Amino acid sequence: MRKKILQKSAELFLNLGFKSVTMDDIAHEMAISKKTIYVHFPNKTKLVEAVTFEVFETICEGIDGISNTSLNPIEQLYDIKMFVMQHLKDEKTSPQYQLKKYYPQIYQRLHMKQFEKMHESVKESLQKGIQLELFRPTINVDFISRMYFNGMIGIKDEQYFPKTLYATEYLMESYLEYHLRAIVTEKGLLVLNTFITTNQS
Template identity: 75%
Template structure:
């Protein structure tokens, strides 16, 4: 039952927002009593925490699988973007922003976990790209992996990129291309241009 509650709550939170979904809403959606939810989670904050880190673990597992199977580091990044977008339902309700505003402690822990995961994952990908001649040999791998995380986090900030002007898919697509064009070799540029051309 605990897993079912987490799964249904994640769906509601991502579509409607952490703030607007109540314990009553979740109980009604699931056809169970609110008391049943409280058996597993002592309050809404504990439920939000469980949903957040469950989603984080699911996304990490998916990213690991993509990294193991991608034909090259360029397509790997695009596949990760598609996977994350699918899991976050295009962030209709800006869940990251709501988490930061209403559950700042959970947000801070999540951001640190995201940084640890992405920093290592992007470093591995960059090193692989350098070894295979897709990225320039002169790039500073540690610096670029930190910049990549900062940029990916920054485009989700509503203050700088309001959702009524920019949708998340456009932002991620544009940022990925911006990031890759800065680091690819000639070989990588050919792969990137062909990939973008085939997507359009």
């Protein structure tokens, strides 16, 4: 039952936002009593926390799977972008913004976990790209990895990138290409251009 509550809550939170979904809403959607939810989660904050890190772990597992099977680091980054977008495709709100506003402590913990995960993953990808001569050997792997994370977080800030001007898909696609063009070798540029030409979204 705990797993089912987490799944339904995640769906509702991503679609409607952390603030607007109540425990009553979740109970109603699942056709169970509110008491049943409280057996597993003593309050809404604990439920939000559990959902947040459950979704995070699911995405991490998917990223690890892609990283282990991708042909090269350029395709790997695009595959990860597609996976994350599909996983969060139904979100109608800005979950991270709401989390930051209404549950700042949970947001801070998630933010650090996201950084740790992405920092390590991107560093490995960059090093692999250097070995395959797709990325320039002179790049500072640690610096580029931190910049990449900072940019990915930055493009989600609606204050600077309002949804009325920029679709999420466009932002992620453009930022990824911007990032890669800054670090590829001539060989890498051929791979990147070929990939973009054959996979126009």
